[in-house]
Amino acid sequence: MRRGEVGTMPGLSPLGLAGFAGDDPQAIARQIDEAASVADLAASALRIDAMVALLHDDGLKIERIAKLVGHLNARLFARLWSMVAPQELVANSCLVVMGSEGRGEQILKTDQDNALLLRDGFACDGVETVAAQFSAALAELGYPPCPGRIMLSNPLWRQPLAAFKEMLRDWVYGAHPEGPMHLAIFLDSLAVAGNAALLAQAREHLDRVVDRTDVFFARFASAIELFDPHPNWWHRLIARDDDEAMDLKKLGTFPIVHGVRTLALQQRLHVTGTQERLRLLATRQQIDPGLARDVLDALHYLMSLKLSCQLRRKQAGHVPGNLVRPSELGTLERDTLRSALGIVRRFRAEIHQRFRLDAL
Structure with a gap:
């Protein structure tokens, strides 16, 4: 699957937003396509942020904003890759983005999550240097290096297809503690440049080798318990004098994303977006349609609230993140957040029961 092909931006005409002026998504897309340097792309990256705020x-x-940002970011990554990588390397590899970027759910810039699949038998002198240049350039554009080094500058995430297939098998059957999370990260992969067939082949290989036992899926699903909900979070949303920050990702978006991702892996779904995964799961009767609707609404609310808080922090000169302080929320925001987290708790219970996590 690939996002960000050359042409008009999906779902929005050039004049689709009255008063948008110079930050029309179409204008930003053209600027990206015409960029001649990293500095030019940096200007486009700033315009994307300004567009988001407007x-x-x-x-x-929020889902429409995320879709627009996803298309523009994919376009930007592809243009940057064409600047730093020789054409032969571009043609014989697949540049992949992962995480929220791969799911089409990233809005403001976060850590880099990317990889490079190389065609078997293809050799490119200096690929390590090119990968390092790409990661460094992304940092210049506002995408900081991933603390876990999930970047193509890390040899683990830059391999020929055959070697990557073996690594996928090891993530499924091996004993390395990071294997399941690396597998989860890969499941959200999206091709943005080069030969997308390489990613498709890797994904098809995973379908063939993945352990279909209940024990495997239970262990994979158990990651939703990585961030146990704060025992007092419900009270903290009621007490207006409580100023302890809450992590929206740990409390809300991660349990939703990973629970849905687990169900999608079980059903061999290759789509990466949480919304599309939920739609297909409901169609296949793998999740109650009402619960699927509620989970999607909760995800979108959490994404919107996170963006609101991030934009406020940016305006105040602070670094945006995943934290929100209950004391900074209005009554309506608090009530809706409480309802959204209640849906998350219900969905966690469904995943817990479905995969019998108590038996682990």
Whole structure:
């Protein structure tokens, strides 16, 4: 699957937003396509951030903002890759983004999560240097290096297809503690440049080798317990004098994303977005349609609240993150957050029961 092909931006005409002026998504896309240097792309990256703030203030739905940002980011990554990588390397490899970027759910810039699959038998002198240049350039554009080194500058995430297939098998059957999480990261992969067939072949290989036993899926699903909910979070949303920060990702978005990802892996779904995964799972009767709707609504609310808090922090000169302080929320925000986290708790219970996590 690939996002960000050359042409018009999906779902939005050049004049689709009145008063958008110079930060029309179409104008940003053209600027990316015409960029001649990393500095030019840095200017485009800043315009994407400005566009996000304007769209959010204008009340555009969070899923539409995320879709636009996803298309523009994919375009930007592909253009940057074409600047630093020789054409022969571009043609014989597949540049992949993962995490929230791969799912189409990233809005403001976060850590780099990317990889490079190489065609078997292809040799490119200096690929290590090219990968390092790409990661460094992304940092210049505002995407900081991943603390876990999930980047193509790390040899683990830059391999020929055959070697990568063996690594996928090891993540499924091996004893390395990071294997399951690396597998989860890969499941959200999206091709943005080069030969997308390489990623498709890797994904098909995973379907063939993945352990279909209940024990495997239970262990994979158990990652939703990595961040146990704060025992007092419900009270903290009621007490207006409580100023302890809450992590929206740990409390809300991660349990949703990983629970849905586990069900999608079990059903061999190759789509990466949580919304599309939920739609297909409901169609296949793998999740109650009402619960699927509620989970999606909760995810979108959490994404919107996170963006609101991040934009406020940026305006105040602070670094945006996943934390929100209950004391900074209005009554409506608190009530809706409490409802959203209640849905998350219900979904966690469903995953817990479905995969019998108590038996682990």
